[in-house]
Amino acid sequence: EDKVVQSPLSLVVHEGDTVTLNCSYEVTNFRSLLWYKQEKKAPTFLFMLTSSGIEKKSGRLSSILDKKELFSILNITATQTGDSAVYLCAVEGHTGKLIFGQGTTLQVKP
Protein backbone atom coordinates (compact mmCIF):
# COMPACT_ATOMS: atom_id res chain seq x y z
CA GLU A 1 0.00 0.00 0.00
CA ASP A 2 1.30 3.45 -0.92
CA LYS A 3 1.99 5.69 2.05
CA VAL A 4 3.75 8.85 3.10
CA VAL A 5 4.80 9.34 6.72
CA GLN A 6 5.95 12.63 8.19
CA SER A 7 7.73 13.24 11.46
CA PRO A 8 7.49 14.78 13.88
CA LEU A 9 3.74 15.43 13.85
CA SER A 10 4.24 18.64 15.78
CA LEU A 11 7.13 20.82 16.82
CA VAL A 12 7.52 23.91 18.99
CA VAL A 13 10.67 26.01 18.65
CA HIS A 14 11.82 29.54 19.36
CA GLU A 15 12.71 32.18 16.82
CA GLY A 16 16.19 31.70 15.45
CA ASP A 17 16.19 27.93 15.88
CA THR A 18 16.83 25.56 12.97
CA VAL A 19 14.32 22.79 12.32
CA THR A 20 14.39 19.63 10.24
CA LEU A 21 11.18 18.01 9.07
CA ASN A 22 11.17 14.45 7.80
CA CYS A 23 9.17 12.65 5.14
CA SER A 24 9.47 8.95 4.30
CA TYR A 25 7.51 7.20 1.60
CA GLU A 26 6.56 3.97 -0.08
CA VAL A 27 4.98 4.67 -3.45
CA THR A 28 4.70 2.57 -6.58
CA ASN A 29 6.46 4.10 -9.59
CA PHE A 30 7.75 7.20 -7.83
CA ARG A 31 7.87 10.34 -9.94
CA SER A 32 8.34 13.27 -7.58
CA LEU A 33 8.14 14.47 -3.99
CA LEU A 34 6.65 17.82 -3.11
CA TRP A 35 6.68 20.01 -0.02
CA TYR A 36 3.89 22.46 0.85
CA LYS A 37 3.18 25.02 3.54
CA GLN A 38 -0.39 25.32 4.78
CA GLU A 39 -1.35 28.26 6.97
CA LYS A 40 -5.09 28.73 6.72
CA LYS A 41 -6.71 27.30 3.66
CA ALA A 42 -5.12 25.68 0.62
CA PRO A 43 -1.46 24.60 0.78
CA THR A 44 1.13 26.65 -1.07
CA PHE A 45 3.95 25.06 -3.01
CA LEU A 46 7.51 25.07 -1.65
CA PHE A 47 9.62 22.51 -3.53
CA MET A 48 9.43 19.69 -6.02
CA LEU A 49 12.18 17.05 -5.88
CA THR A 50 12.78 14.38 -8.47
CA SER A 51 16.49 13.56 -8.21
CA SER A 52 18.49 12.23 -5.28
CA GLY A 53 21.10 14.35 -3.60
CA ILE A 54 20.29 17.66 -5.27
CA GLU A 55 19.40 20.30 -2.71
CA LYS A 56 16.65 22.76 -3.52
CA LYS A 57 16.90 26.07 -1.73
CA SER A 58 14.64 29.06 -1.29
CA GLY A 59 15.77 31.65 1.23
CA ARG A 60 15.92 30.01 4.64
CA LEU A 61 14.24 26.84 3.41
CA SER A 62 15.99 23.93 1.77
CA SER A 63 15.11 20.37 0.92
CA ILE A 64 16.80 17.24 -0.34
CA LEU A 65 15.65 13.83 -1.52
CA ASP A 66 17.18 10.39 -0.97
CA LYS A 67 15.59 7.97 -3.42
CA LYS A 68 17.61 5.03 -2.18
CA GLU A 69 16.44 5.37 1.43
CA LEU A 70 13.05 6.75 0.34
CA PHE A 71 12.94 9.94 2.36
CA SER A 72 13.24 13.69 2.15
CA ILE A 73 14.00 16.41 4.66
CA LEU A 74 12.91 20.02 4.80
CA ASN A 75 15.22 22.38 6.69
CA ILE A 76 14.27 25.81 7.95
CA THR A 77 17.08 27.93 9.38
CA ALA A 78 16.74 31.02 11.57
CA THR A 79 13.04 30.36 12.06
CA GLN A 80 10.59 33.23 12.36
CA THR A 81 7.07 33.36 13.77
CA GLY A 82 5.80 33.60 10.20
CA ASP A 83 7.12 30.10 9.60
CA SER A 84 4.43 28.74 11.91
CA ALA A 85 2.27 26.48 9.75
CA VAL A 86 1.53 22.91 8.80
CA TYR A 87 4.16 21.52 6.43
CA LEU A 88 2.93 18.84 4.08
CA CYS A 89 4.91 16.31 2.10
CA ALA A 90 3.35 14.64 -0.94
CA VAL A 91 4.57 11.94 -3.28
CA GLU A 92 3.45 11.51 -6.86
CA GLY A 93 3.46 8.26 -8.81
CA HIS A 94 3.46 7.83 -12.57
CA THR A 95 -0.19 6.79 -12.52
CA GLY A 96 -1.11 10.30 -11.46
CA LYS A 97 -1.83 9.38 -7.88
CA LEU A 98 -0.66 12.01 -5.37
CA ILE A 99 -0.54 11.06 -1.72
CA PHE A 100 0.06 13.39 1.21
CA GLY A 101 1.56 12.72 4.59
CA GLN A 102 -0.18 13.71 7.83
CA GLY A 103 1.72 16.95 8.00
CA THR A 104 4.02 18.48 10.61
CA THR A 105 2.60 21.34 12.66
CA LEU A 106 5.35 23.83 13.38
CA GLN A 107 4.92 26.55 15.98
CA VAL A 108 7.63 29.19 16.25
CA LYS A 109 7.49 31.19 19.47
CA PRO A 110 8.90 34.72 19.74
Place this chain on the structure above:
Amino acid sequence: SQTIHQWPATLVQPVGSPLSLECTVEGTSNPNLYWYRQAAGRGLQLLFYSVGIGQISSEVPQNLSASRPQDRQFILSSKKLLLSDSGFYLCAWTLISGNTIYFGEGSWLTVV
Protein backbone atom coordinates in the same frame (compact mmCIF):
# COMPACT_ATOMS: atom_id res chain seq x y z
CA SER B 1 -3.06 31.94 -16.92
CA GLN B 2 -4.03 28.76 -15.13
CA THR B 3 -6.64 28.93 -12.39
CA ILE B 4 -8.82 26.59 -10.44
CA HIS B 5 -12.21 27.42 -8.99
CA GLN B 6 -13.95 25.47 -6.29
CA TRP B 7 -17.38 26.10 -4.79
CA PRO B 8 -19.21 26.53 -2.54
CA ALA B 9 -16.68 27.86 -0.03
CA THR B 10 -18.76 26.91 2.99
CA LEU B 11 -21.68 24.59 3.40
CA VAL B 12 -23.83 23.52 6.34
CA GLN B 13 -25.94 20.49 5.52
CA PRO B 14 -28.20 18.24 7.61
CA VAL B 15 -27.45 14.55 7.97
CA GLY B 16 -28.99 12.58 5.14
CA SER B 17 -29.03 15.45 2.67
CA PRO B 18 -27.22 15.33 -0.69
CA LEU B 19 -23.93 17.05 -1.50
CA SER B 20 -22.40 18.52 -4.61
CA LEU B 21 -19.03 20.26 -4.64
CA GLU B 22 -17.80 21.51 -7.95
CA CYS B 23 -14.35 22.30 -9.26
CA THR B 24 -13.32 23.72 -12.62
CA VAL B 25 -9.88 24.38 -14.07
CA GLU B 26 -9.02 27.06 -16.60
CA GLY B 27 -6.03 27.61 -18.83
CA THR B 28 -4.90 24.04 -19.27
CA SER B 29 -5.97 20.82 -20.97
CA ASN B 30 -6.16 17.22 -19.82
CA PRO B 31 -5.15 17.86 -16.20
CA ASN B 32 -5.04 15.20 -13.51
CA LEU B 33 -7.76 16.15 -11.02
CA TYR B 34 -8.00 15.32 -7.31
CA TRP B 35 -10.38 15.56 -4.40
CA TYR B 36 -8.86 15.60 -0.91
CA ARG B 37 -10.44 15.85 2.51
CA GLN B 38 -8.65 17.33 5.46
CA ALA B 39 -10.10 16.42 8.83
CA ALA B 40 -8.64 18.09 11.89
CA GLY B 41 -5.16 16.75 12.66
CA ARG B 42 -5.22 14.16 9.88
CA GLY B 43 -3.51 15.77 6.94
CA LEU B 44 -4.80 15.60 3.39
CA GLN B 45 -6.59 12.37 2.62
CA LEU B 46 -6.89 11.46 -1.07
CA LEU B 47 -10.50 10.65 -1.90
CA PHE B 48 -10.59 10.47 -5.70
CA TYR B 49 -8.33 11.18 -8.62
CA SER B 50 -8.94 11.32 -12.33
CA VAL B 51 -6.53 11.18 -15.26
CA GLY B 52 -9.20 11.78 -17.92
CA ILE B 53 -12.88 12.28 -18.67
CA GLY B 54 -14.96 9.55 -17.07
CA GLN B 55 -11.88 7.97 -15.43
CA ILE B 56 -12.23 8.03 -11.66
CA SER B 57 -10.07 6.20 -9.13
CA SER B 58 -11.43 5.89 -5.62
CA GLU B 59 -9.00 5.66 -2.73
CA VAL B 60 -11.22 5.39 0.31
CA PRO B 61 -14.49 3.44 0.57
CA GLN B 62 -17.20 5.82 1.71
CA ASN B 63 -20.53 7.29 0.79
CA LEU B 64 -18.97 9.87 -1.52
CA SER B 65 -18.62 9.67 -5.29
CA ALA B 66 -16.87 11.72 -7.94
CA SER B 67 -17.54 12.44 -11.59
CA ARG B 68 -15.67 14.14 -14.40
CA PRO B 69 -18.24 15.05 -17.05
CA GLN B 70 -15.86 17.38 -18.88
CA ASP B 71 -12.08 17.60 -19.19
CA ARG B 72 -11.73 20.45 -16.71
CA GLN B 73 -14.66 19.77 -14.40
CA PHE B 74 -14.57 17.56 -11.33
CA ILE B 75 -17.57 17.03 -9.07
CA LEU B 76 -17.73 15.49 -5.60
CA SER B 77 -21.14 14.16 -4.58
CA SER B 78 -23.01 12.30 -1.94
CA LYS B 79 -26.59 11.07 -1.90
CA LYS B 80 -26.83 11.06 1.91
CA LEU B 81 -24.35 12.89 4.09
CA LEU B 82 -23.07 11.50 7.37
CA LEU B 83 -21.78 13.46 10.34
CA SER B 84 -18.34 12.03 9.64
CA ASP B 85 -18.32 13.71 6.22
CA SER B 86 -17.67 17.06 7.87
CA GLY B 87 -14.31 18.53 6.97
CA PHE B 88 -12.33 20.69 4.62
CA TYR B 89 -12.45 19.54 1.00
CA LEU B 90 -9.82 20.53 -1.50
CA CYS B 91 -9.88 20.15 -5.25
CA ALA B 92 -6.52 20.13 -7.01
CA TRP B 93 -4.93 19.61 -10.41
CA THR B 94 -1.60 18.71 -11.95
CA LEU B 95 -0.41 18.19 -15.48
CA ILE B 96 0.54 14.69 -16.52
CA SER B 97 4.09 15.91 -17.15
CA GLY B 98 4.69 15.85 -13.41
CA ASN B 99 4.31 19.49 -12.66
CA THR B 100 3.40 20.83 -9.26
CA ILE B 101 -0.10 20.53 -7.87
CA TYR B 102 -2.41 23.52 -7.66
CA PHE B 103 -5.22 23.74 -5.15
CA GLY B 104 -8.65 25.29 -5.17
CA GLU B 105 -9.68 27.58 -2.37
CA GLY B 106 -11.29 24.73 -0.43
CA SER B 107 -14.80 24.03 0.82
CA TRP B 108 -15.72 23.82 4.49
CA LEU B 109 -18.50 21.27 4.96
CA THR B 110 -20.31 20.96 8.26
CA VAL B 111 -22.86 18.19 8.55
CA VAL B 112 -25.32 18.81 11.38
